């Protein structure tokens with residue numbers, strides 16, 4: 248397949264390497280709000296699939312979006328609309344990497360399914376994710392994949408493990424998490440099976456920050472210590488409220504079986520350990536990335 252990936256960030260750059268093994272892939276930095284430029288890319292490359300990994304996620308975190316609403320709106324809503332219109336007009340598949348941070352809570356233990364209306368709009372970032380989904384969902388060629396708290400074996404400021412290990416204090420709440428390698432498997436299935444509609448792409452069963460940190464201490468660094476803070480205390484440090492939620496993965500399990508989050512995390516941490524020295528070198532730069540869930 249000829250695949251264009253937009254968004255040369257954390258997920259886009261890893262995805263390019265992953266898909267390049269058996270697809271013809273380009274990772275482009277074109278501004279996704281420019282209809283003319285995107286149409287030219289699609290035409291020149293002969294794209295059959297577009298994967299949208301572009302968006303404003305904020306630096307150092309989503310609080311940035313509160314003060315940069317225009318840029319966030321352009322990239323997170325207008326850009327996906329442009330991609331969706333082109334996908335629909337040309338009959339090209341659009342895979343949109345979205346977020347599960349549009350929910351709060353665990354929905355009475357069931358987790359939120361793809362049919363549940365979003366119930367979290369506390370941050371501008373989350374609201375833009377909801378607006379984009381609302382538009383894209385009417386495009387029969389689009390497939391929306393919602394991830395949460397991405398985790399990989401490689402230290403990176405956007406890797407949820409690296410993030411929480413670097414915080415001076417961390418909250419501990421049950422959340423769904425996404426192992427990035429599993430997200431890539433889902434993207435492959437979405438391409439092969441022409442999936443459309445919305446999918447929650449998280450590993451089954453939620454996990455708390457504390458469980459992740461305890462497993463990190465056990466597997467990666469026995470000298471590691473951490474401090475837990477309450478959600479109330481987090482309010483002192485974060486400008487916008489954070490989503491903590493559990494997603495239901497029954498729909499996803501109809502198309503692919505993913506390891507439970509604890510099993511998957513253990514495997515990832517075994518590999519993460521191998522990159523531990525590299526992570527230690529980067530840790531100082533990560534510590535100031537503020538407290539966010």
Ligand SMILES: NC(=O)c1ccc[n+]([C@@H]2O[C@H](COP(=O)([O-])OP(=O)(O)OC[C@H]3O[C@@H](n4cnc5c(N)ncnc54)[C@H](OP(=O)(O)O)[C@@H]3O)[C@@H](O)[C@H]2O)c1
Pocket residue numbers: 253254255256257258259276277278279280300301302303304305321322326344345346347394395396397405
């Ligand atoms: N990482 C997470 O915790 C997480 C969790 C759930 C969902 N997601 C979603 O997954 C997607 C990818 O996330 P990520 O972690 O890879 O984020 P990332 O590292 O911030 O990468 C996003 C990339 O998109 C680029 N971009 C922003 N606006 C653009 C535009 N108008 N046109 C073209 N490129 C643009 C960014 O460039 P600049 O840096 O120059 O803006 C950046 O290179 C995002 O939609 C994000 O909301 C991420």
